[in-house]
Amino acid sequence: MIDPVTLATPFFILAVILEIVLSKLGKTRTRYEGKDTLVSLSLGLGSTLAGLLTAGVVFAASLWVYQHRIFTIPMTAWWAWAAIFFLEDLTYYGFHRISHERRVWWAAHVNHHSSQHYNLSTALRQTWTGGLNGTWLLWLPLAFLGFPPPMIAIEKSISLVYQFWIHTEAIRRLPAPIEAVFNTPSHHRVHHARNPRYLDSNYAGILIIWDRLFGTFVAEDEVEPPRYGIVKNLGDFNILRAVFHEWAAIGQDLWRSRSLREAAGYLFGPPGWSPDGSRQTSTQLKAAWARRPSPVTASAVVPGLVPGIQSQAATAPTGGSSAQGRG
C-alpha cells in the first residue's frame, strides 16, 4: 500500500529547509530555535516508531469491523473517495476536539502543542501515546460503513500530509474563498495559540467548515497575534517530559483523588478541571479574559516576544466569550 506520509517525507524535509533559509534571508518572519527544533523532529520520528507498536492492533480491529460491514464500498469508485474525504475529515474533527476537551486524550495530544514556536517542524511534533488511548476507535465506523481499511488509512495519511504545510507563519492569509472552506495557516495559528480568546478552537483537519458548523471557529485577529504553546509552558527541552508530562500529572491526580467521581473528573474532565476549582479550564480562562477591561500584552514592551511583532498597543476584548466561538 502506498503511504502518502512516506511519499511526502522528502518534501517535508525540503520545506523545513526552505522555511529556515527564507527566514535567514529575511523573507519570512518564521523563528526556529535549535533545541525546540530537535525536540519537535525527534517527537516526529519517535511517533512513527511508537505507532508501529499499535499499528497491528489498529489494523486488525479495522479488518474485523470491516468483515461486519453494512455496505461494500469499492475503492476504485470516485464517489467513494469523495465520500471518505468528507467523512474522514468529520471524524478527524471529532477526534481532534475530544483530544483537546477531555484530559485523558489531551495527554496524548499535548506534545503537539507544547512548542512555543509555530513553524513546519512543529507539524512533525506528533504523539507517541496516541495509539494507547484508543482514539483510533473513532475511525472504526468508517470500516463498519464499508470503506476498506486501506482506503481509510490512505485518507488519514492524506489529511496528515495536508496539515503539514499549514504550520507556518510564512503565509499570512489566503484568498477569502479558501479561508472560508479550508483549514489554512491563519486558522491553524489560532488553534496553536495559548491566548485565552483562542483556546479550544479551530479543530479542523482539511476543511474548516466543521468548526463553522459546530461553533468552534475563531478567526485570527491581527490586533492580538497568537502566542504559541500551552497554558503552562514546559520549563525545559527534555523530550521525555514533553511526551509524558500530562500522563504523569494525571497519575499524580489519580493517586490523590478521594473518590471515583474525582478520579473520573481527572481523567475525563476538561484539562484544568479540579474538584476544588483551584485550577482553570479553557472555558474559565476564556470567561476570565472576557471579563477583563484591558489585558496587557507583553509584546508591547518585550520586542520579539511574539514572532515578528515588534510593538503593539494593549488591546481590549471585544464582546463576550460566546462571540469568540466555543460551541
Add this chain to the structure above:
Amino acid sequence: MTPAFLLQTLASFVAILLLVALAAWARIARPTPVLDEDTARALIAEEFPDHRIGPVWVADDGAAAIARSRDEALIVYRAGDGYVARSLSWSRLAEAKASGAAVALKLGDITAPRARFALAEGAIWPPAIGEAGR
C-alpha cells in the same frame, strides 16, 4: 525489523541532525533581550492578568524575574527563546537557598521542575520586594 526499515530510521536520524544544525546555524531564534523591570513587569502581567503586580525583582543575568502578589511569588524565567511562568507561595520561594551566585528553586511541577535565578554579588534572598494586593 527489515534492512529497509533500519535504513529509513537511520536516514531520519541523520536528517534530524542536519535540520537542527541548519536551524542553529541560521540564528533565527526569537530575540529575547535581557529583562529589565518594565519588560519583566509586562511579561508577568500578561501571564498573571488577574494579579496586581507590585515591584519586580530581576535576576542579575536578566533571564528571570519575580513579583510578589500577597503571599504568592509570580515568576517568569527564560527557556530557550521563550519564557515560562509559574506561581508558588512566597514562603516556598524564601526557603530556597543560594548556592554560589544563583538560586535553584524547586517548583514542584512536573512540567517545570526548577527555575534558576542569578544573583548579583551581595544580593539577598529572597528578594526584598513589597507585596501587592490581588
